[in-house]
Amino acid sequence: MKKPIAGLALAAALALPSVAVADEDAKLIINGEIELVTETEPAAHLDGALRSVRSGWTFRTTETQALQMDDFDNPGMIFVDQALDSFETVDGAAGKSCASCHEDPAEFEGLRAQLPKYNEEAGEVWTMEMYVNNCRTERMEAEAWGWKSQPMLNMNALISLQSRGMPVNVAIDGPAQSVWEQGKEMYYTRYGQLELSCANCHEDNYDNYIRADHLSQGQTNGFPVYRLKQANLITQHNRFRGCIRDTRAHTFAEGSPEFVALELYVASRGNGLSVEAPSVRN
Amino acid sequence: MKYLTTAIAALFVGGAALAGQIAPSDVVFEDGAVAQSLTGVAGDPENGKVLMNKGAGNCIACHEVTALQEWPFHGEVGPILDGAGERWSEAELRGIVSNAKVMFEGTIMPSFYKNTGYTRPGDAYTGKAAEGELAPLLTAQEVEDVVAYLMTLKYE
Numbered sequence: 440m441k442k443p444i445a446g447l448a449l450a451a452a453l454a455l456p457s458v459a460v461a462d463e464d465a466k467l468i469i470n471g472e473i474e475l476v477t478e479t480e481p482a483a484h485l486d487g488a489l490r491s492v493r494s495g496w497t498f499r500t501t502e503t504q505a506l507q508m509d510d511f512d513n514p515g516m517i518f519v520d521q522a523l524d525s526f527e528t529v530d531g532a533a534g535k536s537c538a539s540c541h542e543d544p545a546e547f548e549g550l551r552a553q554l555p556k557y558n559e560e561a562g563e564v565w566t567m568e569m570y571v572n573n574c575r576t577e578r579m580e581a582e583a584w585g586w587k588s589q590p591m592l593n594m595n596a597l598i599s600l601q602s603r604g605m606p607v608n609v610a611i612d613g614p615a616q617s618v619w620e621q622g623k624e625m626y627y628t629r630y631g632q633l634e635l636s637c638a639n640c641h642e643d644n645y646d647n648y649i650r651a652d653h654l655s656q657g658q659t660n661g662f663p664v665y666r667l668k669q670a671n672l673i674t675q676h677n678r679f680r681g682c683i684r685d686t687r688a689h690t691f692a693e694g695s696p697e698f699v700a701l702e703l704y705v706a707s708r709g710n711g712l713s714v715e716a717p718s719v720r721n
Numbered sequence: 722m723k724y725l726t727t728a729i730a731a732l733f734v735g736g737a738a739l740a741g742q743i744a745p746s747d748v749v750f751e752d753g754a755v756a757q758s759l760t761g762v763a764g765d766p767e768n769g770k771v772l773m774n775k776g777a778g779n780c781i782a783c784h785e786v787t788a789l790q791e792w793p794f795h796g797e798v799g800p801i802l803d804g805a806g807e808r809w810s811e812a813e814l815r816g817i818v819s820n821a822k823v824m825f826e827g828t829i830m831p832s833f834y835k836n837t838g839y840t841r842p843g844d845a846y847t848g849k850a851a852e853g854e855l856a857p858l859l860t861a862q863e864v865e866d867v868v869a870y871l872m873t874l875k876y877e
Contacts, residue, residue, distance in 0.1 A: 628840055629840060630839075630840050630841050631839060631840070631841060631842060631843055632831070632839055632842050632843065632851075632855060632858065633831040633858075634831060634832065634839065634840075635829065635831075639829045640829075643829065644798050644829070647796070647797045647798050648794070648795075648796050648797050648798075649782055649783060649796045649798050650779070650781070650782040650783075650794045650795075650796050651793070651794040654798075680848065683841075683848075684843065684846060684847070684848035685846060686843075687842070687843045687845060687846060688839075688840070688841045688842065688843040688848075689841040689842065689843045689844075689848070689849060689850035689851065690841075690843065690848040
């Protein structure tokens with residue numbers, strides 16, 4: 440997937456001797472048994488914008504890649520364990536835990552691959568966080584968790600893990616279409632004083648270096664991600680906020696309707712990639 | 722007398738511009754090039770070199786420059802700048818650094834001497850909304866300094 444700028448790759452290799460370059464052809468096999476799809480054909484709705492759809496895993500160094508290949512090495516799994524405890528913990532006026540209604544987290548197999556999706560009852564597009572909080576406030580009569588609170592991040596990782604290896608398959612038609620269109624519009628908007636859109640870096644320049652950063656396609660199939668820089672799980676909205684802030688823009692808030700729309704659109708660009716949650720990135 | 726008039730005009734424009742400087746909105750582009758110095762003061766290539774690596778310049782974030790190999794991690798988003806001082810005239814380089822979008826429509830390159838026309842401009846890198854008039858990414862003299870440095874980049 441070299442970009443058509445002659446000589447740059449070689450020049451970069453010479454200029455960046457200390458950077459461990461990712462092995463593009465590496466296969467992501469977890470625990471020696473679960474083989475994930477890290478490169479696939481672009482969905483029709485991408486309209487030729489990408490020649491090939493690649494997981495962020497393929498852009499990372501071999502050291503970072505390895506952390507995701509064994510659940511004992513994956514620091515994100517610690518948080519999954521914490522969520523297992525919290526799954527059983529009674530909270531709220533109704534005296535219920537998650538387990539009161541959901542016998543086993545395994546019953547959420549497949550959910551992450553479809554999110555975000557249109558919720559008929561609510562009449563809006565919902566993310567994992569919105570589903571979890573709806574259970575907490577409506578069924579458990581407990582306090583909603585903050586979007587980036589640790590218990591929310593952990594629960595998101597536990598539920599997402601149940602879909603690991605399944606292809607991302609978000610719906611973009613029907614009642615979700617207008618939200619998808621809104622997200623697409625945002626993806627191509629050049630925000631801030633640096634006037635950078637998502638597409639400027641992640642569509643036009645993926646695989647190129649911007650200073651020491653190896654630009655990926657910004658795919659979201661690995662979320663929630665264990666990010667080495669933060670030594671914690673993070674959400675899509677955390678990265679959206681950081682990226683837009685770094686264009687010297689007035690960013691949007693995590694959990695805002697704008698970021699829900701962007702989450703749907705970006706997820707749809709990765710339809711066909713395997714759910715990797717919790718993935719490991721830098 | 723001319724300088725005095727410019728100075729007074731600058732005060733009315735918003736007080737940001739210094740005497741003798743061309744305000745971002747007053748820069749005249751011709752085919753993407755800017756013939757007139759933004760300050761009337763010759764650029765300092767030494768300071769321009771520093772700006773290539775850091776601050777609001779950070780040109781090597783996207784461009785490789787063989788002469789700057791003392792600094793690590795040159796980007797590959799934009800073209801290599803070796804020979805830029807031979808490929809381009811000073812006026813063309815001033816235009817490209819000030820606002821590359823005039824010469825190259827749709828380019829990813831930020832406009833370094835411009836302060837309006839943004840979508841959701843922020844207060845630097847805080848993520849908060851900008852308040853009041855924005856300063857351009859580089860001052861007029863910094864643009865001149867970067868251009869002076871780029872003019873030193875000749876083919877071997």
